[in-house]
Amino acid sequence: xxxxxxxxxxxxxxxxxxxxxxxxxxxxxxxxxxxxxxxxxxxxxxxxxxxxxxxxxxxxxxxxxxxxxxxxxxxxxxxxxxxxxxxxxxxxxxxxxxxxxxxxxxxxxxxxxxxxxxxxxxxxxxxxxxxxxxxxxxxxxxxxxxxxxxxxxxxxxxxxxxxxxxxxxxxxxxxxxxxxxxxxxxxx
Numbered sequence: 269x270x271x272x273x274x275x276x277x278x279x280x281x282x283x284x285x286x287x288x289x290x291x292x293x294x295x296x297x298x299x300x301x302x303x304x305x306x307x308x309x310x311x312x313x314x315x316x317x318x319x320x321x322x323x324x325x326x327x328x329x330x331x332x333x334x335x336x337x338x339x340x341x342x343x344x345x346x347x348x349x350x351x352x353x354x355x356x357x358x359x360x361x362x363x364x365x366x367x368x369x370x371x372x373x374x375x376x377x378x379x380x381x382x383x384x385x386x387x388x389x390x391x392x393x394x395x396x397x398x399x400x401x402x403x404x405x406x407x408x409x410x411x412x413x414x415x416x417x418x419x420x421x422x423x424x425x426x427x428x429x430x431x432x433x434x435x436x437x438x439x440x441x442x443x444x445x446x447x448x449x450x451x452x453x454x455x456x
Contacts, residue, residue, distance in 0.1 A: 375416035
């Protein structure tokens with residue numbers, strides 16, 4: 269094969285990763301392409317090499333959780349200038365705290381979050397919903413049927429988690445804090 273021409277396997281992987289527009293697990297990618305793992309790994313290596321050698325704007329990132337396209341590191345500064353908040357959208361400490369509460373305790377109501385944090389969380393939850401990190405996943409079966417918050421696929425992707433079970437385990441102290449706050453909520 270010519271240096272600039274990809275095999276059909278590599279082209280298929282490239283098309284799927286482009287269409288998915290997020291990390292795709294290797295097992296899932298194998299099923300989607302009907303390629304056995306050794307053949308898939310060759311296609312991924314070929315595609316990564318092709319991206320490097322042809323000085324493309326994206327690079328193929330492959331790790332134990334899957335594969336995805338990402339802008340090349342040498343373009344980050346220009347992209348930050350051109351896209352501003354879209355590339356560098358850091359969350360405040362309060363937003364990260366709220367997001368971690370949702371991630372570990374989901375599904376959880378706004379009131380339960382506020383009982384754990386000790387402060388109102390409306391605006392932070394609105395920010396997290398606007399950024400598509402959390403969403404309403406159901407309603408609690410109590411009077412008023414408050415919405416239950418949970419994390420989204422974007423949350424998993426942005427924080428490079430294959431699933432919610434990949435979150436680091438809470439320490440015993442943190443678990444006790446969650447339990448105490450949940451008990452307070454149940455008594456209300």
